[in-house]
Amino acid sequence: MPAGVEPTPVQRVLEAGVLLPPVGAVTGWGALSWYGGHWFSGLARDGQTPLPVPIALPRRSIRPQPLMLICEERFSLRETTLVDGLRVTSAVRSAAFAMRYARSLRDAVVALDMACFHDLVSIDEVRVWVDGHPSYTGIEQARAAVLLADENAWSPMEVGMRLDWPGGSVLTNRPIFDPEGRHIATPDLVDPVAGVVGEYDSDLHLTGSRRAKDLRREEDYRACGLEQVTMVAADVRDPGPYLERVRTAYARAARRPASDRRWTLERPTSWVATHTVARRRSLDATERAIWLRYQAS
Structure with missing residues (x-):
């Protein structure tokens, strides 16, 4: 790549994605970033060190390299999709991957909460996936994170x-x-x-x-x-x-x-509730522009 190209998360995902064989897919933080999740920066806790792009493969078919983290786990191509020309695992599987391989339970909760922030997944959708894959690496951490998750957090902090x-x-x-x-x-x-x-x-x-x-x-x-x-x-x-x-x-x-006490959480009839993924997904484009402006910040 030319030296002037900024190594943004999406750019790094794209560079890893062009190396994928037909049976591979970007997963974890890389897929969630590609889906539009701006909280998935692909950086370590120090906020500076780039993390490798997670690649899901059913078998080893490309050489490991620093750009990528290759994970050989069984999965079905039915759990992948093409998004803007790049094959990625489903948002639910990607979130579960990020949770399972997170460095700590705390980081796993952050991953799920931020995937919910962008309405890429709901807690129930991830719970169903976790319950259906009991033998996968890190599944106990993911299961614990589901119990601590919240669909209305607006930032990792x-x-x-x-x-x-x-x-x-x-x-x-x-x-x-x-x-x-x-x-x-x-x-x-x-x-x-x-x-x-x-x-x-x-x-x-x-x-x-x-x-x-x-x-x-x-x-x-x-x-x-x-x-x-x-x-x-x-x-x-x-x-x-x-x-x-x-x-x-x-x-x-x-x-x-x-x-x-001169306050209440009771909403006036003109106020639209947006504290769950289901409620946010039900909004039309005009309503989203009014009530979900924080998602673009």
């Missing part, structure tokens, strides 16, 4: 925040309204019983208009009777301070009188 949350049962990205039906905000996490919300703030949130918007949102939460917990990038390496902030927020929320 949100997934980690949810998995680390030490409080009660939390919901992901549910819009919150005031008693008159006006939209207050859509927090990353909300405990609807305790009245605690969680937000992940990346480095982009630290300066300028984004920071000012975050401060207004925090004030809005406080005014309607919600307690906010913020997770930042440093908490990923050392979650101790974040966990302590969650516990402190729950303690503050417990001291609030019921009369302070």
